[in-house]
Amino acid sequence: MxxxxxxxxxxxxxxxxxxxxxxxxxxxxxxxxxxxxxxxxxxxxxxxSSLHASRVLLNLLLAAFVPSGPLILGLDDTTLRRTGVKIQAKGIYRDPVRSSRGHFVKASGLRWLSLMLLTPIPWANRIWALPFLTALVPSQRYHEQRGRPHKTLTDWARQMLRVVQRWCPGRQLIVVADSAYAVIRWISDLQQGRPITVITRLRLDAALYDPAPERGAGQMGRPQLKGGRLPTLVSLVDDPKTHWKRVSLHRWYGETHREVEIVSQSAIWYHNGLPPLPERWVLIRDPQGKFSTQALLCTDLIQTPMQILEYFVQRWQVEVTFEEVRAHLGVETQRQWTDLASARTTPALLGLFSLVTLMAHERWQGQDVWVRRAA
Known part of the structure; x- marks a missing residue:
């Protein structure tokens, strides 16, 4: 073959x-x-095995770009339009590419969850998101028709991250994701055993509490899970007592320099029936008023607010990669319809983006980058 x-x-x-x-x-x-x-x-x-090919590709990427230190991973899903009665795993989802805040677009197709390595590319002078592991997330109807329990998007994400953790036993994993993965149970599961640091968005009305007080000698009853209730983050935005700190970022969604105001604190995120989650939240406000105030959470309490913000800004490169593979590698134009071919082709094309990057890195390492241009 x-x-x-x-x-x-x-x-x-x-x-x-x-x-x-x-x-x-x-x-x-x-x-x-x-x-x-x-x-x-x-x-x-x-x-x-596509899984074995993913492991080989990840090892090549680590040897070329991240030989040591923590691994910064971007996690996101995308929907690729596919039609036809023989495409069994397809479903109807919100199309994130064509939808906006005021315009909702539904698409019938296959949902893919991709894990990408966020790393600086020396000859590009910026951070790229390099896909190395992509999984098909079948629809709920697909599992119901076959009598199988449905695996949600977070179930697939947890399994993929644990696989990467086994592949890289001595490396710390830091995962950056959007608000779809701000799920207490999912994040808490990733903190069991060898913890995986998760950075994602946090709702401004999330229920935050002080840490549980220490249990006294001879105290009866069940141990407390949380302390006193803290003010919601939305109430801190307009509170005159909130002490905002202005910081400067070198990278910000296509801009080389941007100033924002932040405030941060550690707390316990808790919801009835779910395990308490210790986390550090960072509230971000734009002095120029170009974007609304938003909040981030990080499961690693040692991380500084500035570092958390820099990690999360890198997540935008995942969206850039999804756009690049559509424009230059023909993702969404393949026409396989068998189950095995459908599950293999899209991960192969996404992995091809990383493979081309490795080829360019080998060619341009230590040399001036030469790109042919039209007139």
């Missing part, structure tokens, strides 16, 4: 439009190859 795999990879890089197997063969001059069925079978029938 390996010679055919290399040809498909080269054809996927060179194809100018749709990323189908036929398009890859045509661009290589193999449109009349009588063995064309073998290339299709690589995705639909051949025995190989």
């Amino acid at each position: 390996w010679p055919q795999v290399q040809l498909l990879v080269i054809g996927a890089v060179l194809s100018p439009g749709k990323r189908t197997v036929t398009a890859a063969l045509r661009v290589l001059g193999l449109a009349d190859d009588p063995r064309f069925g073998t290339f299709h079978h690589l995705l639909s029938r051949a025995c190989w």
Whole structure:
């Protein structure tokens, strides 16, 4: 299979439009190859492990860009439009690319959860999000029709993070995600055993408490889970007693320099029936008034508010990568319909983004970057 795999990879890089197997063969001059069925079978029938390929790709990325230190990971999901009765795992979801605050767009397609390595690229002078592990998240209807328990988005995310933790036993994992992953039970599960640091958005009306007081000698009853109730974050925004600190960020959503005001404190996030979650929250306000006040949480109480903010700003690169793979690698144009081929093709194209980055890094390491431009 390996010679055919290399040809498909080269054809996927060179194809100018749709990323189908036929398009890859045509661009290589193999449109009349009588063995064309073998290339299709690589995705639909051949025995190989996408999970093992993800581990190999991650090791290559770590050796090239992050040989030591903590791993900063971006976690996010995206919906790729697919139609047809034979696409079994599809569902109807909110389309985050085409929707806005005032305009809701639904899309029928496949939902993918991608884990990306956030790392500075020396020759690009910025941080990139490099995909290395992507999983298909089937719809609830798909599981109900087969009599299986439904795995939610956070269930898949927890499993993927634990897999990466086993792959990198000596490395600290710091995961940056959006508000969809601000779930107490999910975050608490990641703090069991070897804890995984989670940085995500926090609701301004979240119930925050002081830590539970120490249990006295001879005290009867169940131990307390939390202390006294703290004011909500939304009440601190307009409170004149709130002491805001102005800080300057070198990277901010496409800008090279930005000043914001922050205030931070540690607390216990608690909801009835759920485990208490110790966390550090950071409240962010824009002096220019261009964005509304928002809050972040971090499960590592030692992290400074400035470091938490810098980590979270890197999350935007995940959205950039989703846009880049659509524009340049033909993600959402593939046309496989079998279950195995559908589950393999999109992770392979996302991983191709990281593979091309590794090729460019090897070519431009220690040299001036040369890019061909039009007039």
